[in-house]
Amino acid sequence: MTIDRGAPARGYRGGAAVECAGGAGPERVAGADPALRLDLTYAAFCETHEPAWHALALTRIGNQADAVLVVETVKADLARCWPQVLRFEEPAAYAWRLANRHVSDWVAAEEPVAVEAVTFAAVIGAFKQVANGLLHSEADEVRLYAAILELPDRQRDVVILRYLLGLHVKVIAAYLGRPVATVHSNLRHARERLARRLGVGELPDRGGEL
Template sequence: MPPATNGAQDVGDRGLPHSPDLPERRLALTFDAFDARHHTLWLRYAHTQVGGRAAAETVVDTTCARLLEHWPHVLAQESVARYAWAILKEEVARWLYEHDLQPVLVDTAAFHAAIRKLLLYETRDQFAVLQGEIGLYAAIDRLPERQYDVIVLRYVLHVPDEDVAAYMGIEVATVRSHVRHARRRLAKDLDVRGTETGE
């Protein structure tokens, strides 16, 4: 069963009103427009979790099928983007469970660059030591779910704070708070001394 939502409506989705007599073709057009706006990011996020393009496409196709099947119900939610994000995450979790896998961040270069920026390392030597001796993936994986999503969306996929907030159904200030807490937690987990934790 799709999760209930109760957050603020995403500005980009306000043009999607629902009424009982909305013709089927118009419903399909609103879905196509919504999908066109979000599909690429969904694919990129799924790819970071399931480890391959084909698997990511399967996850997103299943997500889209679920959304389209219940599209009038989806349109009735306070935030269509947040509701769709929850469905995407359910499908990612289902795919990983069915394949007995854990989430992976497959674009290693992008991930390491994101972590470097995230923790604001002072020297390359320090980062090289961390790369060689500490499981960065494991450190990220140990973050609470919301901090994990914020870090992946903001630093790996380069999604603006406002869009991260819309996807997750939280305020922009909360996105930034999650970043600060994630920085502190990662710095402690990786034993990084002198790491700056400001924005």
């Protein structure tokens, strides 16, 4: 990982679209009241969950413009299959998996990740509550950011949702379709990994695991 202090956004070329069986997205269905309800439901769903998709994309991609492009691709995939998405028991968890897949496709094509300076500052600023007093230099901050990117997917997911967005663990559990106990475990193991990378004994959750 490097800090990019001025290069332009590279542009997202797009990953594999989600597979779904037929059906128009909400933006292509017009006229009937049920279609209008689908459209409104889709818009509300995106408004609620887009901040989380964006936080995921921004943290892993490191570039604001490219993160926005990836999120727009996620939304387009959801729109194309929206009636089918609503049949899932947990649409939010499905959408998160879709976002993760698009972000992973982007990262795989763009290694090594170059994080723009403004994004680096924003992400590190959000994580300072958990690393309070442990970041003494930019080198420490780079190590923390790199360690976050290297976390296993499940741990990185909960770390981003917890520390970048400040979500309650019960909300995270519902969001990801995991038991609350699993989210607590993911957070604990993530903090242990980050602490080892920073060379400290413990990295407490100063916000509390509520």
